Amino acid sequence: MDRIAGRVIAATSDEYLVDTGGELLRCTLRGTLWQDRGKEDASLVVVGDEVRVEPGPAGQGAIEEVLPRRNALGRGREFQAYGGKGARQRRSRHAVRRRSDQVIAANVDQALLVFAAAQPRLNLSQVDQLIIASLSEDLPTILCVNKLDLAEDDLHESLKPYELVPVEVRTACAITGLGLDAIRERLHGRTTVVWGPSGVGKSTLINTLWPHVDLKVGHVSAMTGMGTHTTRSAAMFRTGDDTWVVDTPGWRHFTPRSLSRDAIDAVLRDVAKQAARCRFSDCRHDQEPGCAVRGALEEGRLDVRRVNLYRELTGMLER
Numbered sequence: 001m002d003r004i005a006g007r008v009i010a011a012t013s014d015e016y017l018v019d020t021g022g023e024l025l026r027c028t029l030r031g032t033l034w035q036d037r038g039k040e041d042a043s044l045v046v047v048g049d050e051v052r053v054e055p056g057p058a059g060q061g062a063i064e065e066v067l068p069r070r071n072a073l074g075r076g077r078e079f080q081a082y083g084g085k086g087a088r089q090r091r092s093r094h095a096v097r098r099r100s101d102q103v104i105a106a107n108v109d110q111a112l113l114v115f116a117a118a119q120p121r122l123n124l125s126q127v128d129q130l131i132i133a134s135l136s137e138d139l140p141t142i143l144c145v146n147k148l149d150l151a152e153d154d155l156h157e158s159l160k161p162y163e164l165v166p167v168e169v170r171t172a173c174a175i176t177g178l179g180l181d182a183i184r185e186r187l188h189g190r191t192t193v194v195w196g197p198s199g200v201g202k203s204t205l206i207n208t209l210w211p212h213v214d215l216k217v218g219h220v221s222a223m224t225g226m227g228t229h230t231t232r233s234a235a236m237f238r239t240g241d242d243t244w245v246v247d248t249p250g251w252r253h254f255t256p257r258s259l260s261r262d263a264i265d266a267v268l269r270d271v272a273k274q275a276a277r278c279r280f281s282d283c284r285h286d287q288e289p290g291c292a293v294r295g296a297l298e299e300g301r302l303d304v305r306r307v308n309l310y311r312e313l314t315g316m317l318e319r
């Protein structure tokens with residue numbers, strides 16, 4: 001039978017929903033796709049993948065081929081804890097390693113990175129890393145700080161450094177809809193992945209932005225359980241002509257899967273500027289003589305959190 005082209009719009013551990021441009025097919029994976037890497041590799045086929053499918057009876061099918069990805073977003077192999085003190089101590093004793101990278105979405109046009117002003121606490125190292133991951137994939141990036149109703153007074157102070165970063169910064173309240181018009185406009189006509197930690201309001205935001213999303217949503221929801229509860233797997237929704245949005249499951253810890261020096265330098269610009277002045281070009285900014293980063297840190301001109309993150313991420317570039 002002839003293969004047809006389609007796009008994966010929802011993925012669970014054992015089933016994929018493929019939009020073939022008129023029909024939705026519930027698909028499994030053809031054995032040839034997973035025999036090299038193992039069936040449990042969740043990154044084999046992800047939401048947003050362009051695929052070729054052999055249709056079967058009763059709305060079912062089999063994915064035969066995955067076309068090359070334009071971009072792929074996900075988390076890296078290692079967990080790194082930048083959370084609270086407790087989390088850091090726990091992790092350093094029992095280093096948690098993921099067996100492989102975890103891709104969550106592919107072939108998107110841009111990224112909407114969502115964080116909460118509070119509940120969960122705004123973790124700037126997570127913000128930095130997620131922006132770096134997105135910029136490393138060359139994606140136009142919007143940072144949305146949600147739960148503005150719960151914000152402390154110093155929120156704008158915390159967000160100030162991002163004025164120098166090539167991201168668009170927005171604040172919003174997904175419950176009241178405050179700030180959402182600008183975001184809706186910004187997402188129009190593109191495919192956007194909505195990405196961020198657990199519980200920050202990603203699904204709520206999508207629900208408030210488009211209360212009457214495409215009928216396909218019902219179909220997808222039944223499969224992935226999208227709603228105000230924890231999102232268990234990624235799913236793509238059509239919200240209007242050519243406007244697609246990918247809801248993704250949140251996480252508690254994040255390490256970028258793709259990492260470019262340009263992206264690190266763009267986000268941690270103040271540290272990078274000093275690093276360029278170190279005596280040795282391969283300086284690790286630790287004990288090396290003539291280290292401008294350490295000098296600036298000791299003089300209080302750099303923030304220790306940002307320096308540590310810079311060391312961590314540039315160290316990962318070399319591995």
Ligand SMILES: Nc1nc2c(ncn2[C@@H]2O[C@H](COP(=O)(O)OP(=O)(O)OP(=O)(O)O)[C@@H](O)[C@H]2O)c(=O)[nH]1
Nearest residue numbers: 147173174175198199200201202203204228231250
């Ligand atoms: N106060 C307040 N609560 C919000 C806001 N947006 C979402 N919430 C609440 O935050 C909780 C988590 O919202 P979700 O939309 O499920 O969060 P999520 O980011 O999709 O979480 P995961 O699916 O686990 O990644 C829910 O109880 C929401 O009602 C907001 O702007 N203000």
Ligand SMILES: [Mg+2]
Nearest residue numbers: 202203230231
């Ligand atoms: Mg969710």
Ligand SMILES: [Zn+2]
Nearest residue numbers: 278283285291
């Ligand atoms: Zn140095």
